[in-house]
Amino acid sequence: MNISRLRIRTQQKELVDISFNISSSLALVGQSGSGKSLTIKALLNMLPESMKMEIEHDSDFELAAGETLAFVPQNPFTALSPLTKIKRQFFVSQERIKKLFSEVGLDEGLLERFPPELSGGQLQRVVIAMALSHEPRLILLDEPTTALDPQSRVLILDLLKSLQSEFGFKILFVTHDMNSAKILCEDICVIKNGKVIESGKMKDILHNPQSEYTKVLIDANFASRSFRV
Numbered sequence: 001m002n003i004s005r006l007r008i009r010t011q012q013k014e015l016v017d018i019s020f021n022i023s024s025s026l027a028l029v030g031q032s033g034s035g036k037s038l039t040i041k042a043l044l045n046m047l048p049e050s051m052k053m054e055i056e057h058d059s060d061f062e063l064a065a066g067e068t069l070a071f072v073p074q075n076p077f078t079a080l081s082p083l084t085k086i087k088r089q090f091f092v093s094q095e096r097i098k099k100l101f102s103e104v105g106l107d108e109g110l111l112e113r114f115p116p117e118l119s120g121g122q123l124q125r126v127v128i129a130m131a132l133s134h135e136p137r138l139i140l141l142d143e144p145t146t147a148l149d150p151q152s153r154v155l156i157l158d159l160l161k162s163l164q165s166e167f168g169f170k171i172l173f174v175t176h177d178m179n180s181a182k183i184l185c186e187d188i189c190v191i192k193n194g195k196v197i198e199s200g201k202m203k204d205i206l207h208n209p210q211s212e213y214t215k216v217l218i219d220a221n222f223a224s225r226s227f228r229v
């Protein structure tokens with residue numbers, strides 16, 4: 001999927017002006033304030049009313065939140081309604097929910113529980129099952145593992161990878177964490193202040209970053225994390 005131009009502006013200021021291509025899995029990486037969340041909101045058509053956007057993309061891909069597009073947010077603890085049983089938070093048949101639960105590695109007994117009775121990793125699997133329930137063509141992931149411990153983080157990223165090879169959806173993964181980006185994505189687009197700094201194959205950019213900004217992102221992450229680098 002090719003986004004040949006995405007511009008987001010307020011009356012006062014241009015916040016984002018980027019282009020990117022999602023051939024299979026793309027990490028959109030940048031420091032805080034670089035425009036990652038706004039990009040996701042723009043694709044979901046959920047920008048604040050004070051902002052205007054212009055978007056150009058391939059004509060065969062309709063951007064429809066909850067249909068062609070699914071979204072997995074940062075914090076699974078706040079993504080679900082706490083006082084509603086898990087099974088009541090899906091809008092598909094019980095049979096389909098059970099199938100989705102087995103695909104994300106969850107015991108169907110958890111369907112009878114309330115969200116606060118599950119761990120962060122289990123909750124994120126529930127959210128991923130929900131994202132899959134409409135058979136999306138593209139899943140938008142906004143730092144989906146930041147609220148998790150390192151072990152659950154790697155398990156969730158591995159799960160997303162295997163689900164992707166099973167179902168064939170594309171992934172846009174927004175993060176400042178190069179370690180996670182490296183595990184999940186084949187391609188990377190580095191952004192700063194709403195502009196693309198560099199983009200290409202993940203392995204090429206990790207081995208040979210062209211900008212100081214990318215080097216800092218790589219060094220910060222690889223120096224501070226101990227898991228699978």
Ligand SMILES: Nc1ncnc2c1ncn2[C@@H]1O[C@H](COP(=O)(O)OP(=O)(O)OP(=O)(O)O)[C@@H](O)[C@H]1O
Pocket residue numbers: 010015030031032033034035036037038039048176
């Ligand atoms: N509602 C808003 N009104 C005006 N400016 C905004 C609004 N939301 C975000 N911005 C600005 O847009 C720019 C990009 O913000 P965005 O939230 O997309 O960054 P981000 O890369 O997701 O950062 P983080 O990693 O901290 O979530 C920032 O300069 C931010 O201050």
